Amino acid sequence: xxxxxxxxxxxxxxxxxxxxxxxxxxxxxxxxxxxxxxxxxxxxxxxxxxxxxxxxxxxxxxxx
Numbered sequence: 001x002x003x004x005x006x007x008x009x010x011x012x013x014x015x016x017x018x019x020x021x022x023x024x025x026x027x028x029x030x031x032x033x034x035x036x037x038x039x040x041x042x043x044x045x046x047x048x049x050x051x052x053x054x055x056x057x058x059x060x061x062x063x064x
Contacts, residue, residue: 009060010064012060013056013060013061013062013063013064014063014064016052016055016056016060017052017053017056017063019049019052020048020049020050020051020052020053020055020056021049021053022049023045023046023048023049023052024045024046024049024050024053025049026042026045026049027042027043027044027045027046027047027048027049028042028046029042030042030045030046031043031046
């Protein structure tokens with residue numbers, strides 16, 4: 001029972017972490033004009049990605 005709960009927690013952490021990193025990368029590439037994303041969209045994507053990564057590290061105890 002406890003092992004299944006731990007596996008689900010790690011899966012949740014990795015999923016949220018991956019989403020955050022993906023948003024960070026898209027936002028950073030948009031800010032650098034490497035992809036066709038406007039600055040008005042890139043900044044919120046970057047901030048939301050950063051917040052998701054910080055939530056995983058601070059509240060969930062890290063990605064793994």
